[in-house]
Amino acid sequence: MLDDATTLHPRFRDESLIATLHQQWKADRCMRVTELLRPGLAEELHQAALSGPFAWFERREADISVGIWRRFTNFPEPHTEIEAVISRDVPALISAVTGRELSPPDSEGVAFDRFEKGSYLDAHTDQASHRVVAWVIGLTHDSWPAEEGGHLEFLAPDGKTVVDRREPGFDTLDFYAIYPMLRWHRVPLLTTHHTRLATNGWLTGPVHDPWERT
Amino acid sequence: MIQARLLRDEVISELSETWHATGALRVEHVLDEAQAAAALEALRAEAHAPELQPTADGYQLWRFPWVPEPACSHTMCAVGRSLLGEVREWVQQVTGQPLAPLGDRMLVSDMHHKGMYIEPYDDREPGRVVAFQLGLTPATWPEAWGGHLEELEGPDGAVRRTWAPAWNHLDLFDVRKPAWRRLPILREHVEGYVISGWYG
Numbered sequence: 001m002l003d004d005a006t007t008l009h010p011r012f013r014d015e016s017l018i019a020t021l022h023q024q025w026k027a028d029r030c031m032r033v034t035e036l037l038r039p040g041l042a043e044e045l046h047q048a049a050l051s052g053p054f055a056w057f058e059r060r061e062a063d064i065s066v067g068i069w070r071r072f073t074n075f076p077e078p079h080t081e082i083e084a085v086i087s088r089d090v091p092a093l094i095s096a097v098t099g100r101e102l103s104p105p106d107s108e109g110v111a112f113d114r115f116e117k118g119s120y121l122d123a124h125t126d127q128a129s130h131r132v133v134a135w136v137i138g139l140t141h142d143s144w145p146a147e148e149g150g151h152l153e154f155l156a157p158d159g160k161t162v163v164d165r166r167e168p169g170f171d172t173l174d175f176y177a178i179y180p181m182l183r184w185h186r187v188p189l190l191t192t193h194h195t196r197l198a199t200n201g202w203l204t205g206p207v208h209d210p211w212e213r214t
Numbered sequence: 215m216i217q218a219r220l221l222r223d224e225v226i227s228e229l230s231e232t233w234h235a236t237g238a239l240r241v242e243h244v245l246d247e248a249q250a251a252a253a254l255e256a257l258r259a260e261a262h263a264p265e266l267q268p269t270a271d272g273y274q275l276w277r278f279p280w281v282p283e284p285a286c287s288h289t290m291c292a293v294g295r296s297l298l299g300e301v302r303e304w305v306q307q308v309t310g311q312p313l314a315p316l317g318d319r320m321l322v323s324d325m326h327h328k329g330m331y332i333e334p335y336d337d338r339e340p341g342r343v344v345a346f347q348l349g350l351t352p353a354t355w356p357e358a359w360g361g362h363l364e365e366l367e368g369p370d371g372a373v374r375r376t377w378a379p380a381w382n383h384l385d386l387f388d389v390r391k392p393a394w395r396r397l398p399i400l401r402e403h404v405e406g407y408v409i410s411g412w413y414g
Contacts, residue, residue: 056264065403067329069268116268118329118399189329191399193270 002096005089007081009035012093021097029177030154032166033093036137041081042171046139048078049112049197057113065122069114082110085137091203094133094175102133102203112139115150115196120189123159125182130204132179138169139197150190159184168196178202215246215296216304229308237388238365239308240377244301244348244384249293254350256289257407262325273332273397276325281318293409294321297348302413305386311343313413326351326361326379326406331399334369337389341414345387351379351406361400368394379406 002012011017024031036042054069075083087104095102126134136152144150146165152174154164166174176183190196219225220241233239245253262276282294298315306313324330337345347363355361363377363385371394377385387393389412 056266058264060403118266118268118274118331120329189399189401191401193268 002089002092005092007037007041007085007089008093009038011035012096018096022099025097025099029181030164030174030183031097031176032169032172032174033097034169034172036090036093036171036173037085041085042139045079045082045085045137046141046170046197048082049114049139049199051078054112054114063127064124066120068119068121069116070111071114072109072111074109077109086110086199086201090135090137090173093173094135094203097175098133098177100132100205102205104201104203107201110199112197112199115187115190115194117190117193119187119196120149121187123155123184123186125184126178126202127182128202131202132177132205133175133203134178134200135173135175135203136198136200138172138174139199140168140170140195142194142196143167144192144194148190148192148194149188150194150196151187153186153188155184155186157182157184168198215249216300217243217246220244220304226304226307230310233309233386233388237391238375239386241384241386242380243382245293245296245382247382249296250350250382252289253293253409254352254407256293257323257325257350260290260323262323262327269333271333271335273335274330274399275332276327276330278323278325279320280323281320290323294319297321297346297409297411301346301384305344305346305413309344309386309388313344316341316412316414321409321411324408324410326400326404326408328400328403330361330397332395332397334366334394334396336369337387337393337395338391339389339412342389342412344413345389345393346411346413347385347387348409349380349383349385349406350409351381351404353405354378354380355402355404359400359402359404360398361404362398364396364398366394366396368392379404379408 054071057070058067091104152166153162260278262278265275282291365374
């Protein structure tokens with residue numbers, strides 16, 4: 001299945017690696033893979049994402065509270081391979097690792113999210129119709145301490161206690177089950193001048209089977 | 215409508231002494247309470263647009279600018295006329311400086327908003343003599359949350375004094391000399407507004 005995933009790093013064609021990742025997935029249903037894309041593609045996507053204007057995106061509603069910079073482009077912008085990355089190959093990889101047939105939503109484009117000082121994404125669960133896995137492709141070169149915000153944090157059911165944390169990555173894929181458990185997560189306010197760049201999405205799939213059967 | 219107690223000679227004298235000693239002043243409970251409450255309600259209904267410059271010398275604010283109109287009955291025009299009229303005349307007495315509204319008569323409301331900040335800035339500009347800020351924050355918060363205005367010794371200087379957001383207070387600053395200030399980033403969702411302007 002991953003032989004046709006031309007945008008991914010060729011190492012993912014190794015079935016033994018997929019099997020190892022699958023065991024890792026079963027342990028926590030929340031994981032990161034590095035060296036996601038074929039060599040050079042992450043840098044191309046990073047440059048392409050930053051080549052156009054971002055607009056301030058802000059919402060304060062019951063299920064989401066966010067203030068970030070966002071750039072949305074219709075395929076094939078801003079890069080000819082971005083549609084293959086997020087609509088074909090990343091879903092294929094996550095399906096292979098989770099052992100589930102998961103599908104991306106229909107989409108005509110891609111959104112890149114940029115965090116600067118003052119950006120934040122408050123705690124939320126991503127719960128929505130048929131969403132079972134959320135994913136984040138990291139395109140961030142910069143690094144900084146977690147105390148300055150901007151790191152992806154997973155929270156306990158109280159919605160406040162941090163149980164796991166992922167620093168912004170480059171050429172990384174974070175993915176985590178968001179059904180049936182409520183997996184609260186957030187990106188705390190970035191309080192210093194750094195830039196976090198990523199694109200993210202969700203995969204849908206059957207929701208009647210518990211993960212434990214996989 | 216300034217509260218009547220502020221018009222007493224002994225009150226003006228005491229405030230004047232502080233002003234001349236420090237070049238900065240906080241006056242508590244400045245407006246008639248009903249007018250302050252009405253201003254808060256009016257500001258809640260006004261759209262405060264994001265103004266964002268995420269650079270090392272930049273800011274992130276949510277602002278509603280307006281010029282109070284002479285014959286308009288809207289609450290914010292009435293508050294604005296008060297700030298540029300009666301309040302200005304009272305500040306003249308306290309500072310001993312002849313003061314006039316600046317030419318554009320523009321006032322700005324800044325809405326407290328998670329993520330707001332201003333990197334160090336010098337508030338001096340030609341024509342400005344006194345900067346004022348009218349705080350309309352129903353409940354203040356700990357300094358650790360950010361959003362407390364800091365007076366600095368210089369652009370990279372130590373914090374000379376911190377000004378916590380509060381309800382119905384008027385802060386005055388002498389901006390004829392270097393007037394470095396900074397607004398540390400606000401880390402939580404809170405409610406309140408600060409109306410700013412200058413007299414010259």
